[in-house]
Amino acid sequence: MAILCDKNSKVMVQGITGGAGKFHTERMLEYGTRIVGGTSPGKGGQFVCEKPAFDTVAECVEQTGADVSIIFLPARFVKEATIEAIRAGIKFVVVVPEHIPIHDMLHVREDAVKAGATVIGGNTAGVMTPGEVNLGIMPDIAFAPGRVGTVSRSGSITYYVADTLTRTGYGETTCVGLGGDPVLGSTFDEILWKFEEDDKTKAVVMCGEIGGVYEERATDTITKMKTPVLAMIGGITAPPGKRMGHAGAIVEGKMGTAQEKLDMLTEAGAHPCRTFLDIPETLKKLGV
Amino acid sequence: MAILCDKNSKVMVQGITGGAGKFHTERMLEYGTRIVGGTSPGKGGQFVCEKPAFDTVAECVEQTGADVSIIFLPARFVKEATIEAIRAGIKFVVVVPEHIPIHDMLHVREDAVKAGATVIGGNTAGVMTPGEVNLGIMPDIAFAPGRVGTVSRSGSITYYVADTLTRTGYGETTCVGLGGDPVLGSTFDEILWKFEEDDKTKAVVMCGEIGGVYEERATDTITKMKTPVLAMIGGITAPPGKRMGHAGAIVEGKMGTAQEKLDMLTEAGAHPCRTFLDIPETLKKLGV
C-alpha cells in the first residue's frame, strides 16, 4: 500500500501546457503515473502527451475522473488553482511552485481543512510511491518499492534518503516532500499519521531543518505512533539567524534551532540520525 | 409560554447611553422587562436607569448574565454590534434601527446562522410578550396576554392586530416585528415555526406587505404547520412598482405583488384576512 496516491490515482496536471507542466507530464507518464488530463485556462481543447487540456478543473474531473492534482503554475496563480481543485472535489493536491505568498497559503489551508483535502507544498518535489506513481519532479533513479516511508521539507534530502534506503535494500513505501516554503499545505504530524495508518510502512524517516515550525508540531503525533520514526534535522552546525536560501530556514525566535528540534523529537520517541548512513543502521537495530 | 424571550430573559441594551437607548430602556423597565445592563463603547462604568453600561458585550454578558440583546445604535454600527452580540453568546438580538446597509445584513445573517442565533430587524418595533417582556418600541397599550401569536413586517400593523386581538379577548402569546428593511435578520417561516412549537399559541396572524421576498419563503412552513395561520398582506390596491416609503416595498419583478403573495399563502393553507376585524371572525370559525 501507499499513502496519498497509488497506481490507481487518476492524476491531472494544472498548468499542463506550460513548459514545466509539459516536461514533467512526460516524465511522470514515463514512470507510469496515470495522468488523465490537465488544465490551462483558455487552452481547453489542446492535448499534451495525448492527454486533454481543459479550461477548468471541474471539467477535467467530470471528463476524466481525476482525483489527484499536481500544480505547475506561477506562484501568483497557486491560491486560486488549489482552491479550484479542492472545490472540484480533488482530495490531494501537490503544489510544486515555490514562493507562494504566505497569506495565500493561509486561505488555501482553510479551504483544504474545510473540505478534508490534503495539500502539500509549495516548493515541494512532490510525492513518490516507487513502482507506482511519481507525482512531482523527483528523479526516479533514487527510489525502489519497499517498507520505509519518508517525509522531508527538502527535495534534495528526500533523494539522498531514498537513495540510501534503496541502496541498503529497505526501499520506500511513499516519499513525501512537504515543501520548502515558509507556510505549507501539510505538516509533518499529518503525514506521519498517514504512515502510521499504512500497514506496509514499517518505519518513517522524517527530515526537518533549521527554522520553521512544523517539526515542533510533530512531537505529539510521534508520541502516539507505533511505527518507529527516525529523525534528521539539517542545520545543526548552521549559525542561527543567518539566511539559508529557504525563506523557511530563518530561525524564529527561540523556536527552531536544529539541535532543539532534534532534541524535542528524540524526547518524543524519535530515533535521531546524523548522516544518511545512520538510517540503515538504526533500522537494523530496530529490526525493521 | 412565549417564543424568543420571556420574563426570565436577561436583556441588555446596545447603545444604552444614547438618546433612544435611554428612553426605551426606561420604558421597557417600566413594563417589567428584566434589563440587566448595556453597552456603549468608551462609556463603560456609567449607569442608565441604575443599570451598568459596559464597553463590550462580552463584559456585559460576563457581569450580568445577559442572554438577549436589543440594539439602539446608528445603522452603520449595527453590523459589528450584532456580530459582537452573537460572538459573545447572545442567542437573540433585536435590531431596532432602520436603513442597515444590505451587505451588512448579509454578513450578520451568516454569523447568526453559524452560531444558531436569531436576529430580528432591522427597522423592527421589536418583540412583545404581553405581561412579561416588552422588547422594543411597541406601545404597551395594545397588548394583553393570550393565545394568538403575531408576526408582521410593520410595527404599525403589529399594533393594530394586537389591538384587535386584545379587544376581542384572544390576547397574544408573543408579537414579533420582523422589520421593514429590505434584508432582514429573520424570515416569516422561521418565526412561524417557533410559534408552531409553542404549546400556548393556538393560532398565528402573519402580516406581510407588497414587495420583498419573505412571504413567499413561508409557504412550505405553513403547509407543515398544525397551528392555523391567518394571513394579511398590505398593498393589495397599491400600484405596482411605485415606491412606498419602505425600501422593502418595491415590487421585485414578478414576485411580490400583494395579491400574489396572499394567493400563495392561501394555497399553502393560510386563512386570508382583508381587515383587522376579519381576524377575530376567522379565529371564531376555527374554534381558537
Add this chain to the structure above:
Amino acid sequence: MRLYEFEGKGLFKKFRIPVAESYLARTPDEVYEAVGRMSTRVVLKSQVLIGGRGKAGGIKFAGGANEARTVARELFKLKIRGYKVDSILLEPMLEIKQEYYLGVTLDRANYKLVVIASGEGGVDIEETAEKHPEKIVRKSFSIHEDLYTFDALDIAKKIGIPQELIKDGAAIVQGLYKMFKAYDAKLVEINPLVLTGDNKLLAADARVSLDDDALFRHPDLKEMDIEMRHEEGEMTPREKQATEWGIPYLDLGGDIGMFPGGAGFGIMGNDFISYFGGKVANFMDSGGGPSPERIAKMLVLLDENPNVAAIFGARFGGISRCDDFAKGVIMFLKDHGLSKPMVMRMTGNMWQEGVRLFEEEKEKNPELFKNVEAHGIETPIEEISKRAVELAKARSGGAK
C-alpha cells in the same frame, strides 16, 4: 441609487471592464463638437434612470456631426417614461456579432449574491428567464466569498463566449462581482455585453443600482462626479413639494387624503379604504417619531389638494408619541386651518395625553375643530375607514 449609464461605465473602467470610448454631451452643440472628433458612425444614447429607453426612442444613430446635432435636438425634447433627457452619451457604432447578458444581484430570500448570465443578451432577461430557463446561468455566493477565476471561466464558457476570449470574459465577470461588493450594489448589469466585429468584448450598457443606506461608505463616488440623488421619475407638483420637505408621498388619484402613521399602515390603510368602497388620494409616510412641524406639513399637502374630499388620520404611537402628533395637528389647525372634513384615531404611546391636548385646545377654540372627528382607542380603525369613505362620498357628491 440608480446610476446613469455613463456613471456606471465610469465605475466599470475602475474594475477593468472594457467599454467603448465615449463622450458625454449636454447640449446639441456639444454633440456636434464631440461627433466631429469621432471618425465613425455614432450612437446617441439618452441618459435616463430607467430601462426600456430603446423602445421609447431614446437611442438613435447618426453619420456625422450635423446629423448628430439634429438627432440630439429631438432627443433633448424627449420624455422617457417621465424622465427628461439631460445628457446624451456618444459612442462609436459597433459591429456586433453577439450579445450576452451579465448581471450580479441579490437573492434576498436566501441571503446570497447571485451572478446571472445568458448567451442571449440585449433583450428582456426576465422574459428569457421565464420562457427559456435553460438559457440562464446562475451562480450564488456568500457575501464573504470571492468569485474566483475558475467560477468566472465556467460562467463565460456556459454562455458561449468564444474559447479564445473566455479569459477576457472571465475577467469581466470577476470585475463586475468585485464592483458589486466594493460599492454595496443592489444590482450591476451589463445588457448587452457585446462581441464586436474585431473580436472584442465590450460592455455596451451599464445598469447600476447602489444601496442608498451604504452610500456613506463611498465618498469616492463624489470624487468621480457621481452625486447622491433621489430616484425621481416624473413628479407631480405635490410630490415635488413633499420631496423637498423630506416626506415620502405619492399622488394616487382618489379623493380620500391619507394621513397615516408608519409606512406599514400607510400601505394597508389604502387597502382598507378600497375595501370599504373609497379611493385614496395619496400614499404618505410620517417616518418614525415625526416632529409637530412635519405632522403639520403632511396636513398642508392634503388640505391643499383639490382632489381631496376628506382626510383619514390614523396614529398608533410606537416610537412616535401621540402628544407630539396632537401638537402637530393643533399647530396646523392654528396656522393653516382645515378646510376638509377629517376623521382620525389616536392610540398607543401617550394617546390619552394627545386626546387631552385636543380637548384643552377645543375648549379654548371650538371653531378650530369644526371639521375634526377625533377618536381614541375605543373605536376600531375599520370604523374610521368607513367613516372616511362616507365623508368623502358626502362631500364629493355635494361638490358634483
Add this chain to the structure above:
Amino acid sequence: MRLYEFEGKGLFKKFRIPVAESYLARTPDEVYEAVGRMSTRVVLKSQVLIGGRGKAGGIKFAGGANEARTVARELFKLKIRGYKVDSILLEPMLEIKQEYYLGVTLDRANYKLVVIASGEGGVDIEETAEKHPEKIVRKSFSIHEDLYTFDALDIAKKIGIPQELIKDGAAIVQGLYKMFKAYDAKLVEINPLVLTGDNKLLAADARVSLDDDALFRHPDLKEMDIEMRHEEGEMTPREKQATEWGIPYLDLGGDIGMFPGGAGFGIMGNDFISYFGGKVANFMDSGGGPSPERIAKMLVLLDENPNVAAIFGARFGGISRCDDFAKGVIMFLKDHGLSKPMVMRMTGNMWQEGVRLFEEEKEKNPELFKNVEAHGIETPIEEISKRAVELAKARSGGAK
C-alpha cells in the same frame, strides 16, 4: 522585506495610526535645517533595518539645530550590527506616561494571524512573554476574518489603555490589523505605542516586515517611495558579488568550499562536513534548475576564495538536470580553470549523461580535470564528504 521606521510610519498614516510629526534627513545639514524648523527638543533616530538600535547608540537627543547637527555627524558614522546609517528620522521628544506593545504576526504552526499586545512596551517583548506570560494578550484570527471593533476594544482594555482613550486604542489595533492583511505582512509592530503627556496615543516606532513573495500585489509601495530591496546587513565582498549574481551565498569561515544542489542539502552538507571533522567555507544554493552559466559562477566564487582549500560538490538532479550541471562545470574548467581540488558526486535526473559529458571532455583535454574527482550514484555522499575533509586537510596542512 523589512521597512525602515519612516516607511512603516508612512503606511501607518494610511491606516490612521497616529504618529508624531517627523522629518527625514540624509545629511547633518539636513538635520540642522529640519531641527531649526522644530521648536522642541528632538530625538534623532538612526534608520536601520535591524532591532536593538537604541542599545547600540543609534538613538540620540538634542536641544537645538547645532547640537542636532553635531549628534547627527556621529550617527552617520555609526554601524549598527553591520548596518550603515543612511538617514535619520527627527521627531519631537515626547513626554511619555506609559509605553505599550502592539503587534500582528503569523502563527504559522496554526495557520492564523495573531494580535499580540502588552501593557509593558518599549522592552523586549519576547522576554516579557517568557517571564510574565500573563502580561501578554494574544488573539488569533483566520485569514478571512476581520478584526471587529469589539475585539479591538477588548485588547485595548486588557493592556490597560485608559478608559477615555480605549476607542482610540481600538482604532489603532484595527488599523494595524488591516494594514497587516492589506500589505501581505509577516510582522507589523508598534513598540512602543506611547501614551503622551497630553493624553494621546502615538506609534513611537514602526517595525514592518512584508512577504517578499507577495510584493507583486503592492505596486503602490513604489508610489510611496518604498523600493523593493533585499535585506542586507554587512556583507563580505564575496557575498556582495554573489548577491549581484543572484546566488544565495554566505561566508562561514572554514576551508571547504560547498558547491551543492538545493538549499536542503546545502544546509545538511554543512552538518556532514562538520560531522566528519571539517569546516565549511560557505553556504550556497544553486536554485532549482540552474543554468550552466550559473553553475560556472558558483565555482568562480569558491575557486577565488583564498580560504577554500578543497571543494565539495553534490548534485542530485531533480527539477535540475545533471547534464546541465556537467556543462556548467566544464564551462568553468575551460573558461576559468580549477586551482583547488574538488570531489563531487552527480546522480538523479540525467546523471549518466552528465558523467558521459565529463568523460568525453576529459578524453579531449585530461589536464582540465586534474583537480576533479567525479563520482556517480555508486558512491554514498558520506564518502564524498569524508574525502572533501581529507583533501582540505592535506592542502591546508601542506600550505601551513
